[in-house]
Amino acid sequence: HSYKLLVEFDGEIDKQGMIIDYYDAEKIINPIIExxxxxxxxxxxxxVVLEFLEKMNSKKVVVDFxxxxxxxxxxxxxxxxxxxxxxxxxxxKVRVYETSHDYAEETLVLK
Known part of the structure; x- marks a missing residue:
């Protein structure tokens, strides 16, 4: 599958006039995407799938869900x-698009 990801940060605007600098957001998000x-x-x-991926020497991310x-x-x-x-x-807030119109969205409130 190919997915499209949308990440939104909400909060108080800081002294520089932003919630989070795009550079800082990329430093957080890019390693996850990579x-x-x-x-x-x-x-x-x-x-079965784990063994197959091992045999194929495929890149994988093992999760518990x-x-x-x-x-x-x-x-x-x-x-x-x-x-x-x-x-x-x-x-x-994270939104994962499976198609151009279909997505799932979840929000995490930190404070």
Whole structure:
């Protein structure tokens, strides 16, 4: 599958007049995308697929959930939350598009 990702940060505007600098947002988001790019997301309990991917020497991301768009949103929110976010960020919204019109969306309230 190919997905499109939309990430929104909400919070208080800081002294520089922004919630988060685009450069800082990219430093948070890009490593997550690089980890997932051209990778097969597979449930850790799916031994058949895991063995196949090992034999094929395929790039994979092993997770503890089924890779639905909704679960991928939650995964992405969790990964973003691990980053050093500016203190003024109080909400993160992630939208994963499966097609140009179909998407799943999840929001994480930090404060």
């Amino acid at each position: 980890k997932l790019d051209h990778a097969f997301m597979v449930n850790k309990n799916d031994q 089924q890779s639905t768009a909704e679960n991928i949103c939650l995964y992405l929110l969790n990964e973003i939350e691990k980053a050093s976010l500016p203190e003024n960020v109080n909400e993160i």
